[in-house]
Amino acid sequence: MTLPRVLVAAPASGHGKTTIATGLMAALAARGHVVSGHKVGPDYIDPGYHALATGRPGRNLDPHLTDPSLMVPLLLHGARGADLAVVEGVMGLFDGQIGGDGFASSAHVAALTRTPVVLVVDVSHASRSIGAVVHGMATFEPGVTIAGVVLNKAGSSRHATEVVRAVERTGVPVLGVLGRDQGVSAPSRHLGLVPAAERDEAAAALDRLAEQVTAGIDLDAVLDVARTAPALTEDPWSPADHIMRVADNSPVVAVAAGRAFTFRYAETTELLEAAGCTVVPFDPAHDRRLPDGTRGIYLGGGFPEVHAAALSANTSLRADLREAVLDGVPTVAECAGLLYLCRSVDGHPMVGALDADAVMTPRLTLSYRRPTLHGDQLLGAAGTEATAHEFHRTTVTPVHGDRPAWSVDGSAVGFAGPTLSASYLHLHWAGHPQLAQSFAGAVAAAGPHTGAVAVDVLPQEPATTERLDDPLRHHGDAELGDGLVDLAVNVSRLPRPDWLERALAEGVAASTSYPDATAAHAAVARRHGRGIDDVLVTAGAAEAFLLMARARRWRRPVVVHPQFTEPDVALRSAGHDVTHVVCRAEDDFALVPEDVPEDADLVVVGNPTNPTGRLHPAAVLRALCRPGRVVVVDEAFMDFVPGETQSLAAHRVPGLLVVRSLTKLWSMPGIRAGYVVGDAAVVADLRVQQAPWSVSTPALHAVVAATGPQAAAETYGRARQVEVHRRVLVDGLAELGVPTAASSGPFVLARAGTGAHARLREAGIAVRRADTFPGLDDGWVRLAVREPSVTRHLLTTWGVHTACT
Incomplete structure (x- = not known):
């Protein structure tokens, strides 16, 4: 059989195999080819x-x-x-089973399938030396043909030209060059990449990747390489040749699917x-019961610990599945399926069909195994041998039940019985069809599951939220109380870096004299490329708003809401009548500049806005500026945005002021440290209103440190971490059916x-009520982004205690 094909490999992990292989598949499919994708x-x-x-x-080919x-x-x-096959390799080209002399490596599969190799090489840290790498890879092992090279992560055209010349000396053609672009990489998870089923933006990312591959790689040359693959004389594998038909009445096997169970x-x-x-798929996070007529259950792999909240909240399905397993419905559970059948995963209630509990650990278990069935059980007779794979960061206690499923290196593991096989082991049934035969036979002999009585959370009277005399003066710290988990205060919980701790200590030591803000003003000016007159250091953003309210006799001040309420309070305290411009949820809280009254001489807007997290484009905010108007942009949370995109702090526009806070990202709310940067004439008006020595010496030292060069790189890293943790929160809420506003902040x-606010508080979790923000009602709450373990506790609690909302 003629099958054009290539195997995409690399010298080592991390060179971009997945990016290039998937991009080739997408690009060739976009050209109209029918492409078959495979993974070693x-x-x-x-x-x-x-x-x-x-x-x-x-x-998979393993x-x-x-x-x-x-x-x-x-x-x-x-x-x-298919017209052709693209096979993605694994690890480095010649890396296989440890101690196996390259067994199960990409090179092994390439040789077995007589497939030419396209080598992907990350060239970001070398130039001519890449030629030596390609030469060595091409000559290392007879029977493996490296037919072309793709250079990945080239830094410039000059860099790429140097590498191409070096590689061409080896006689291996360069098929393409791609530059650095992190926009198409898949985000990581604790076991590797995030499954495509969990990435709503994956399709758009693939479109971008296909465009890049098409622009950077000669697809016709890749096709020419694929067509050099020799004809294959073997017959295609067929499932019907390896298993006997055991039923003509089509017994239903319920197969776990959805975002939590993507591995099979x-x-x-x-x-x-x-x-x-x-085979009938079901989603344990959302389906209320097993499929009708279920006579067998297959729970494959995935990430139940990541989706624990949604799985735990689905009490109806958990009860139905527990009854089915305990009633003897034939059930196979591999890895994630094992965890799901336990009593709990990291404290989150699961099915409870197994007397065991699972917890996350820092250690990754990753290995090929050669297990044998420990005793007679669902999948076969004692002593049956198999090959398997183990891949997880959890542990189950106890590691086995009274009837273990398998023996692995002399140790008993898993849980088994006449109708059950549950363990960490992943098995490829095409290599062991007798296991599938045994399971299918048990399914054919079983009666249909009748289902458990639904145990949905019963509706309850809505909890009431306390009325406040002055909602605008309500802040997140007022939500806290003894024993409550804090998701109300938007302050990073990361420890302060050593350089900041030293600066604060030096500030305390220097507090024997009155504060001198000279160095702090100079540091802020350097940070944003501004003059000293453009800068005013303040005791946090709160003081900046007080100074702004008193600086001039504003005729028509406008505050864009929903927004941090301090500007409103400051303006009203100074005797001003405030006009509100309200951004609407149905418009994703976008600001329409035309909604701001033309006669407004002061406009205050947050970016990203507290509490919505909306990041307004800089161009939209600049459109608010005009002669005779002061525009104040509250960027108190801009340092949580990687790269601080859309910041206006460096923009020199008449009447424009930017307010910044340093207390949130750097975990120092008790050190009131912030600043204003912008139009020098307006800054001068604020300076006149500022009381002498209003900013303490420790705060001034903190300003110098947090706007200095040491802070720059760490700011980006902290912001990226918040971005990752925010995704866990947003994805978890989505699984619970809770809509959220698109956020670029730490909330x-x-x-x-x-x-919901009161109900969560009764359950021990403090969140920020949102009805104190103009434009929002008590149907909204603001949630601080926390580390995933805290977020999952929130989500599990949410699923149990707010199910009636």
């Missing part, structure tokens, strides 16, 4: 991206999990009807269907429903 090794995540790129199931003799048949089976081999369900079963505004 036991990986589940990369095939998810391959499926998204090709529109066909992603397939000589350990199946057998070397099955590599070509499985390749041909997966590529039925395509051949697993194909074997069950060939045996006469009907998220959630449409929680009436009474």
